Amino acid sequence: MSGIGCIIIALQFSRMFGHEPEGGGTIPALTAIPGAVMDPNLVALGIAVVTLLIVFKWPKTWGKIVPPPLAALVIATLISLVVPGAPILGDIPTGLPSFLMPSFSQDTLLIVMEAAIILALLGSIDSLLTSLVADNMTRTKHNSNRELVGQGLGNMAAGFFGGIPGAGATMRTVVNIRTGGQTKISGIVHSLLLLAIVVILAPLASQIPHAVLAGILVKVGYDIIDVSYLKNAHRGPRWDLALMVLVLVLTVFVDLITAVVAGVVMGALAFVKQMADAQLLRMGGSREDGQVEYSDEEEALFARAHNRITMFDFGGPLSFGAAADLGHQVRENSRGRGQALILDFSSVPFVDVSAARAVETIGCDADSAGKKVFISGMNDSVKAVLTGLSADCCLTDENYYSKRIDAIKAAVAYIEGSPNEGGSVEIGASTQPS
Structure with a gap:
C-alpha cells in the first residue's frame, strides 16, 4: 500500500504548483514535477500550502465536528474566490444518463464476454x-462475498445507464x-x-481549485x-526489504496488479x-543435538546397537522445496555409519511427488550400500502416495512399523544378527511444516 501512497503523491505534486501533467500515469506525473517547481503558479501554491496546513494540523477536537479535508476544501476554495488565479475544476457535466438496453451480435459477443471477465x-x-486496507485500519473483518456481490449488482445496474464498471477505491x-x-x-x-453534485451542485463544485484537491490527496x-x-x-x-522495494517500484512504475502478483x-x-x-538444516543434526x-x-x-544405526526424524510435511537435497542429505549423513537406517515419518501428514521420489532415492541408495531401511510411523495416505508412484520399489512390507520403538527394536535385532563394527548413531530431524 505504500506504493499506492507514493503514486497518489506523485500524481498530485505538479497540481499543487498549478500545473497539469501531460498524459496519464505515474511517469508523466514525475517528469512534470521539475518544470512545475521551476515555474510555479504562486496562487495555486499558496492555496496548496494552506490546504496542507489544515489537513495536517487541524486540531483533533475540531475534527470531531468538521473533518480536516472538508474544512480545507471550504476554506481554501473561499480563498481562491477572493484571490483568483489558480486553475479550477471548471464545467462539470450535469443531469442523469438515459436508460440503455445493451445489444449483442455474434461478432461482438465473444469480445464483450472476454472484456467482462477481465x-x-x-x-x-x-x-x-x-x-484489506480498511480491515487493517478499522481492526474489523470484511465479508468478501457480500462485497463482491454488491459490486457486481452495482456494475450491472450502471451498465444499463452507460456507466463504466467500478471497484473499491482505496x-x-x-x-x-x-x-x-x-x-x-x-459510504x-x-x-x-x-x-447531488451531478444534479444541482455542479456550479459550486466547478469553483474548487485543483490545488485544494491535490493538497488533500497528498495527505491521503x-x-x-x-x-x-x-x-x-x-x-x-x-x-523482506528487497521484496518490499520490488513491490513498491512495480506499484509506482508499472501497476498494482503486477506488483501484487510479483509480490x-x-x-x-x-x-x-x-x-x-530449515528442513535440511535439521536433517543434518545428530542425536546429541537434542x-x-x-x-x-x-x-x-541405541547403546546396544554399538553406534551402528543412523536415524532421521522428519518433523513435518515433506515439501518439494527440500526434496531436491533430501536424498543427498541422508546419503551424506549416513555414509559409513552403520548397517541400519531408520526413517521416522510419525510427524509427516503428507508428501508430494517430489518428496516421494526423494524417499525412493533414499531407499534405493541404502539398498545399494547394503543397508537395511526401517520406516516408522508412516500413515496410510503417505504410504498410498509412495505405492501409487512406485516410490517404494526398494522397500518391502517388513520395512514398515507403526511405532518408532518397534522400528528401533527391529533394527537392533537386525544388527545383532549381522554384526558390523563401523558407523555411529546419528539422528537428523527434518522439516518445519511447510
Whole structure:
C-alpha cells in the first residue's frame, strides 16, 4: 500500500504548483514535477500550502465536528474566490444518463464476454485489496462475498445507464476512515453527495481549485504510506526489504496488479526456500543435538546397537522445496555409519511427488550400500502416495512399523544378527511444516 501512497503523491505534486501533467500515469506525473517547481503558479501554491496546513494540523477536537479535508476544501476554495488565479475544476457535466438496453451480435459477443471477465477479475482484486486496507485500519473483518456481490449488482445496474464498471477505491476509503467514517452510512452519504453534485451542485463544485484537491490527496497518500515500517525496514530480514522495494517500484512504475502478483509469487518462493533450508538444516543434526527427545528404552537400544544405526526424524510435511537435497542429505549423513537406517515419518501428514521420489532415492541408495531401511510411523495416505508412484520399489512390507520403538527394536535385532563394527548413531530431524 505504500506504493499506492507514493503514486497518489506523485500524481498530485505538479497540481499543487498549478500545473497539469501531460498524459496519464505515474511517469508523466514525475517528469512534470521539475518544470512545475521551476515555474510555479504562486496562487495555486499558496492555496496548496494552506490546504496542507489544515489537513495536517487541524486540531483533533475540531475534527470531531468538521473533518480536516472538508474544512480545507471550504476554506481554501473561499480563498481562491477572493484571490483568483489558480486553475479550477471548471464545467462539470450535469443531469442523469438515459436508460440503455445493451445489444449483442455474434461478432461482438465473444469480445464483450472476454472484456467482462477481465474487468470482473481486476475489479474483484482491487475491491478485496481495498477491503484489506480498511480491515487493517478499522481492526474489523470484511465479508468478501457480500462485497463482491454488491459490486457486481452495482456494475450491472450502471451498465444499463452507460456507466463504466467500478471497484473499491482505496483513496476514498482511506479518506473516509481517516475523517471518522465508521459505518456503511458514510459510504451512502458519499454516494448521495456525488449525486447531488451531478444534479444541482455542479456550479459550486466547478469553483474548487485543483490545488485544494491535490493538497488533500497528498495527505491521503501520506496516510497510506506505512512510514513506521519504512523507518525500521532496514533492521528486518534483507529479503523482506528487497521484496518490499520490488513491490513498491512495480506499484509506482508499472501497476498494482503486477506488483501484487510479483509480490505473492516472490514471497511464496522465499517461504518455500526458508522452509526447505530449515528442513535440511535439521536433517543434518545428530542425536546429541537434542532436537528430538528419545525415551530411556530407545536410548538403551541405541547403546546396544554399538553406534551402528543412523536415524532421521522428519518433523513435518515433506515439501518439494527440500526434496531436491533430501536424498543427498541422508546419503551424506549416513555414509559409513552403520548397517541400519531408520526413517521416522510419525510427524509427516503428507508428501508430494517430489518428496516421494526423494524417499525412493533414499531407499534405493541404502539398498545399494547394503543397508537395511526401517520406516516408522508412516500413515496410510503417505504410504498410498509412495505405492501409487512406485516410490517404494526398494522397500518391502517388513520395512514398515507403526511405532518408532518397534522400528528401533527391529533394527537392533537386525544388527545383532549381522554384526558390523563401523558407523555411529546419528539422528537428523527434518522439516518445519511447510
